[in-house]
Amino acid sequence: MAAALATPVAPSLSLICNTKPSKFRSSSVSFATVSPLKVGGLNIKCVRVAGVEIPNNKRVEYSLQHIHGIGRARSRQILCDLGLENKITKDLSQDELIKLRAEVSKYMIEGDLRRFTALSIRRLKEIRCYRGLRHIQGLPCRGQRTKNNCRTLKGRGVAVAGKKKAPGPK
Template sequence: MPRLQGVDIPTDRPTAVSLTYLYGVGPKTARELCLKAGVDPVARARELTEDEVARLAALLDKDYTVEGQLRRQVTQNISRLRDIACYRGIRHRRGLPVRGQRTKTNARTRKGPKKTVAGKKGVKDLR
């Protein structure tokens, strides 16, 4: 199983599809990588030679921001928004939708499962 940027890419898929398992690499970037490295994008990832894997790794290190570096940049941007207390930062802090999605529906896609809030007591039974 080839390993790039600390991630095992699947061997049973075409190389261009396997590269999309890296954070920050989409279909277009994966095809560009294959062309620049001289790798057949349709060939299975298990058919890659050590030399081809090394060329892909070198290209990723040199020309692209992926995996750990990209995750750190995204985290820094979110923490910056939280620190300056702008609208988006407040939404991140509260765990609410950031980009204008509605919150009045039953959808829990962004909000996740219901979180209990400390300090709120339920209505007592008055029998």
């Protein structure tokens, strides 16, 4: 009788791709745990934390660093506060993901952090302090030399017409 109940089932995508079946399923909670992406014929699932899709094939410590405002030290601190082990992101359980999202939401990250930084710079520009003037001019604010470096802020070097290269040693 048990043999009659066990009917053969078509192989799923996880068996074909030689991977484990995903533990993540969308739930009735207001936020979706995973958003499927369609690449070729495969469904790739990414974990969303703080509105950012973090890679699920890396360890949690490194995946969290894809969120603006979370670096190496803060991601380690989050893992220590939660008592989570640093396993691969796709192996996290549903409860661990909910705890992780709650912990990450305590910090100023992503849009709020960008807005706060932009407001700080705008305030410096409005009061016309030294740092604000350097921001306006597009030059470094923290005392770096500008004769040779700081191409990131100044932009590409402009060639001067009529200037000859110095002759090399003979």
